[in-house]
Amino acid sequence: MIESVREWVLSVIILVAAAAFFEGFFPPGGMDRYLKYIFALILLSAVLSPVTLLLT
């Protein structure tokens, strides 16, 4: 239980840090919005992963 919570927290932190890091390298223009959106979707799936685990 505690191990899975630790894994969840770690995955969320790594994703947030990665999103923050790569934001600086996104090419300016229309593409950066799509890239941010993709990052947000990945992060959303990571945040909601315990819910899916509980449901299954």
Place this chain on the structure above:
Amino acid sequence: MTDYESVFRSQLAEMNFSGMEEILKAADLPPEITQSFSVKEIILHMISGDTAVSQEKIFTIIKALFFGEMKEFASLAAELICICIIAGLLSSFTASFGSGTASGMSSMICSFTAAGICLTAFYQVYQLAVESVSLMTALMGVSLPVIFAVTAVSGGAASAAVLSSVISAAVTAFSSFVRCILMPAVFVSGIFTVADSIGRRSYIKKTAAFLRSAALFGMGGAITVFTGLSAIQGIMTKSADDLLMKTARYSIDNLIPFVGGFAADSLEMVVTCIRSIRGGIGIAGVILLILLLAGPLLKSVCVILIFRLTSLVLEPAGNGAMSDCMGDLASAACVLTALLFLSSIMFILFFACVLRFAPSL
């Protein structure tokens, strides 16, 4: 020496309070407190009506502890402010560097360093809170068997039999719930707050706020459930104890010829003395709980103050995200401190629940 005092002293001589005193030595407190602390002395002071600890001494110790912690964390705040000012400068000079990526990278490294420093301070508060609750649980584990034994001797056999299992189970369950679920939830909330502040946009700020509120809600629920449980169990056993005491007194008074009346009065005196000792153990336990709480509470208050002050200073420096992060981290530390404080109140309530039930003579 009066009769009562000799009874007190002879009964106290038979009791072993070293477990309670050992717990205090394990706490992070100045040696002048831990060395001079004696449960037997507190009980004797209480019985004679003297003050156990002088107010001036308490005030001096609190002042030394508070300013010592403030000095320790002030250097941390200075480091944070310097890093955030550098980060603010770097982001302001983006255009001058010619390449936005280079200054962005430098600013990012500054943010990561600041986040690391914030998390280190927050982790210290978290560790202190968890250790403090563990010590309080250990103190309950050491002092409750003594109180239950004295309760059983003073005529509360049914209370001691039922309450010992209920209170011990309640203390363990409550402590595990606070240490393994609520405090880690607040710690995770703090980590999320710091991680969220690194980026330009917010991703998990509301998740962090939700975890904080859930921890506070859980604490409220736990306090209600465990207090109710302990109080109900105690009420159920009181009539059984009353019956036992009255039967014992009646038997001695009427069945022993000639000296039965004197013997019954002596029994009353001995039981009253034991009850006073029981009250004294309870008060010593509460004093110990307050001492175990004082150090971590002062440290947490210092960290909260430093976080809040840093947040105030960083806002004009142009680092809004870091300023917000410090404010949110201060809120998380506040929740952690509240959990610690409420846990100690809960342990005092457990003491009160145990001490409240005494059969009528």
